[in-house]
Amino acid sequence: MANVTIRALAEIFxxxxxxxxxxxxxxxxxxxxxxLVQGPVDVFPFLGQRHGKAAVREGYREIARKLEITGYDVExxxxxxxxxxALIRLSSIIRATGRVMSVRTSQFSRFRDGQIVEMRAVIDTxxxxxxxxxxxxxxARLDLEHVSVA
Amino acid sequence: MANVTIRALAEIFxxxxxxxxxxxxxxxxxxxxxxLVQGPVDVFPFLGQRHGKAAVREGYREIARKLEITGYDVExxxxxxxxxxALIRLSSIIRATGRVMSVRTSQFSRFRDGQIVEMRAVIDTxxxxxxxxxxxxxxARLDLEHVSVA
Numbered sequence: 001m002a003n004v005t006i007r008a009l010a011e012i013f014x015x016x017x018x019x020x021x022x023x024x025x026x027x028x029x030x031x032x033x034x035x036l037v038q039g040p041v042d043v044f045p046f047l048g049q050r051h052g053k054a055a056v057r058e059g060y061r062e063i064a065r066k067l068e069i070t071g072y073d074v075e076x077x078x079x080x081x082x083x084x085x086a087l088i089r090l091s092s093i094i095r096a097t098g099r100v101m102s103v104r105t106s107q108f109s110r111f112r113d114g115q116i117v118e119m120r121a122v123i124d125t126x127x128x129x130x131x132x133x134x135x136x137x138x139x140a141r142l143d144l145e146h147v148s149v150a
Numbered sequence: 151m152a153n154v155t156i157r158a159l160a161e162i163f164x165x166x167x168x169x170x171x172x173x174x175x176x177x178x179x180x181x182x183x184x185x186l187v188q189g190p191v192d193v194f195p196f197l198g199q200r201h202g203k204a205a206v207r208e209g210y211r212e213i214a215r216k217l218e219i220t221g222y223d224v225e226x227x228x229x230x231x232x233x234x235x236a237l238i239r240l241s242s243i244i245r246a247t248g249r250v251m252s253v254r255t256s257q258f259s260r261f262r263d264g265q266i267v268e269m270r271a272v273i274d275t276x277x278x279x280x281x282x283x284x285x286x287x288x289x290a291r292l293d294l295e296h297v298s299v300a
């Protein structure tokens with residue numbers, strides 16, 4: 001029973017996310033949520049640690065300012081106990097440049113009293129940065145090749 | 151019943167992974183596995199797409215050549231239907247430099263006939279590259295700041 005409920009809540013959250021209905025997605029997020037999207041905060045200010053629903057909402061707004069989301073495809077959604085895990089392909093246009101960005105991300109959430117109290121997200125951030133820049137971060141490759149023969 | 155079995159198999163796979171018992175982990179992987187760890191293959195040759203168990207085993211060997219794994223902490227493991235999802239904190243020492251690297255990764259697997267036939271992994275790759283280099287990829291930040299005011 002509890003599982004069915006969490007599955008329904010997770011489906012509401014991801015349907016709302018896919019439809020870019022931020023307020024509906026917010027309805028499933030707890031006031032005191034502990035939210036962490038791993039990634040370079042200095043590059044993408046909408047990443048990183050956020051405490052509380054207001055901070056998460058501001059993160060969503062920042063995303064909407066920077067990116068026009070054109071696709072949100074949930075490739076897998078698992079529910080087990082009080083947790084959900086989703087594998088997502090996110091496609092967007094970077095508003096500042098018009099460049100297309102498509103990245104894979106995963107989200108692990110934990111529910112309590114019908115709301116998300118914890119979120120841990122992992123993104124393929126190197127790919128995200130390269131697509132945003134529109135070029136390879138080739139300097140890193142050269143340095144690593146040097147390192148590997150050191 | 152099927153779920154219990156997949157849970158047991160997933161637990162075998164992750165216990166073996168945590169214990170760096172590659173052959174035991176391999177016992178849960180199908181011969182024709184479709185394996186994809188998103189990330190910059192030009193930087194880390196053990197990332198990327200691999201077809202078949204032999205290619206995955208070679209990837210594990212490549213990891214062992216480059217990294218001394220010092221910690222493998224499964225922070226969450228979900229099983230649902232024929233799928234499992236794991237959130238992992240991986241700690242290692244980069245053999246070439248002695249630097250410590252700690253990254254979060256997620257793995258989404260699909261089982262068939264008692265073995266993993268599909269794996270999709272996402273890593274916080276930008277952090278992984280910065281930790282490997284031992285410095286910030288600051289050039290990316292500057293370019294993005296320029297982009298955002300363009």
